[in-house]
Amino acid sequence: MNVKPVLSTLALLGAAGFLGACATPSTELADCAQGDVRLTQDFSGSPAYACTRTGPAAFQLAVAPESAPINPSPWFAFDLEAERETGVSVQLDYGEYEHRYRPEINHGDGIWAALPDTAVRLEAGDSVAVISVDIGPGIVRIAGQEVFGVEDRAQWRAEFAARNGLTRQTIGQSIDRQPVEALSRSASAQNAPLIVILGGQHPPEVTGVLGLRAFLETLLGSASGDNPLDLYEWLIIPDLNPDGVDRGHWRQNLGRMDLNRDWGPFTQPETAAVLAELETRVSEGQVPFLMLDFHSTHRDVLYTPPDDLGLSPDNFAADWIAILNGIWPGEGEAFARGPGHNPDLPTSKTWFATRFGAPGITVEFGDETDRGRIMMLAQTAAQALRIYLEDAQAENEAAGFLPPGNARPD
Numbered sequence: 001m002n003v004k005p006v007l008s009t010l011a012l013l014g015a016a017g018f019l020g021a022c023a024t025p026s027t028e029l030a031d032c033a034q035g036d037v038r039l040t041q042d043f044s045g046s047p048a049y050a051c052t053r054t055g056p057a058a059f060q061l062a063v064a065p066e067s068a069p070i071n072p073s074p075w076f077a078f079d080l081e082a083e084r085e086t087g088v089s090v091q092l093d094y095g096e097y098e099h100r101y102r103p104e105i106n107h108g109d110g111i112w113a114a115l116p117d118t119a120v121r122l123e124a125g126d127s128v129a130v131i132s133v134d135i136g137p138g139i140v141r142i143a144g145q146e147v148f149g150v151e152d153r154a155q156w157r158a159e160f161a162a163r164n165g166l167t168r169q170t171i172g173q174s175i176d177r178q179p180v181e182a183l184s185r186s187a188s189a190q191n192a193p194l195i196v197i198l199g200g201q202h203p204p205e206v207t208g209v210l211g212l213r214a215f216l217e218t219l220l221g222s223a224s225g226d227n228p229l230d231l232y233e234w235l236i237i238p239d240l241n242p243d244g245v246d247r248g249h250w251r252q253n254l255g256r257m258d259l260n261r262d263w264g265p266f267t268q269p270e271t272a273a274v275l276a277e278l279e280t281r282v283s284e285g286q287v288p289f290l291m292l293d294f295h296s297t298h299r300d301v302l303y304t305p306p307d308d309l310g311l312s313p314d315n316f317a318a319d320w321i322a323i324l325n326g327i328w329p330g331e332g333e334a335f336a337r338g339p340g341h342n343p344d345l346p347t348s349k350t351w352f353a354t355r356f357g358a359p360g361i362t363v364e365f366g367d368e369t370d371r372g373r374i375m376m377l378a379q380t381a382a383q384a385l386r387i388y389l390e391d392a393q394a395e396n397e398a399a400g401f402l403p404p405g406n407a408r409p410d
């Protein structure tokens with residue numbers, strides 16, 4: 001059987017995924033989805049790559065980005081189902097890209113675990129990965145990282161907001177008309193400093209989601225008594241790219257834009273919604289104080305402004321990191337620090353510093369960082385921020401005033 005011409009046509013369709021994502025499934029997709037052993041890609045977070053059945057229990061997926069050139073984050077997410085116990089193989093063909101994500105597996109109970117290294121064989125200079133697993137009877141989900149689809153994320157936001165007394169507000173819509181939702185918490189006084197927390201710009205950056213959730217649970221979940229959080233306005237937008245998440249994109253939204261290269265141009269509805277919300281708040285007297293934006297990369301690192309950029313509060317990153325390292329219960333260093341400010345790169349971090357003169361920090365967790373360590377990093381970062389805010393409150397009370405946007409310890 002000569003499948004090559006069909007495969008390359010489908011690979012092209014996959015590369016134009018945002019055009020074809022709603023089309024009728026191809027015969028190859030349907031072929032993979034039928035029989036005693038099946039591969040399907042029809043849940044939120046699954047990219048619907050061209051699939052070829054290469055044996056009774058063997059499949060090949062043409063892993064292709066939503067457009068190119070693109071940050072190399074070759075994502076995959078699919079279900080395997082078998083009527084009886086079966087050894088199944090799935091070949092991930094990355095084309096010109098290379099294997100990046102260590103596969104995770106979920107046996108239908110919501111619990112994810114890394115596949116053992118012996119289940120993944122890399123070939124052809126890492127441009128092919130062959131996953132071999134014993135499954136069945138029943139269904140398993142395999143993906144580059146844990147899958148948090150749009151329904152899961154909406155449910156988490158709703159539950160988190162309810163538990164912590166946050167207000168939920170739809171500040172805009174994605175191109176696919178999904179809500180861009182903000183969670184907010186109001187200050188006890190007018191003209192308060194504003195802290196902005198962002199996440200979910202890049203769909204496969206799941207450790208950033210895990211870190212963001214743990215950070216927020218720790219920061220807001222411990223609110224009691226005399227609370228330094230009350231002196232600030234909080235604007236939290238955990239899921240800025242619902243379309244990219246839903247369709248299993250590597251990087252972009254449906255407008256073929258890396259959203260973290262749109263802070264300044266604001267050509268996309270998701271980023272424009274955040275801009276409009278911030279402008280409204282500033283016009284009402286709120287003073288942008290700090291922005292944290294959660295992501296994933298190859299290591300645990302905080303990308304901060306340089307200390308001499310002249311921001312207010314000055315020295316925030318150095319002070320926060322010093323507190324964080326002082327209470328870090330783990331071995332060695334918590335996060336690495338990468339100071340920098342590139343005005344030509346329209347990221348949220350750079351835009352926040354340029355537009356408001358306030359620090360923006362990109363919080364990055366490693367793709368393969370142990371999940372327990374991610375919890376510890378995020379919780380410690382939240383505790384350190386709370387201590388920073390308490391110190392600022394104490395210092396300002398001692399001085400007899402709270403200058404908006406200027407609260408800071410030494």
Ligand SMILES: [Zn+2]
Binds near residue numbers: 201260
């Ligand atoms: Zn990112």
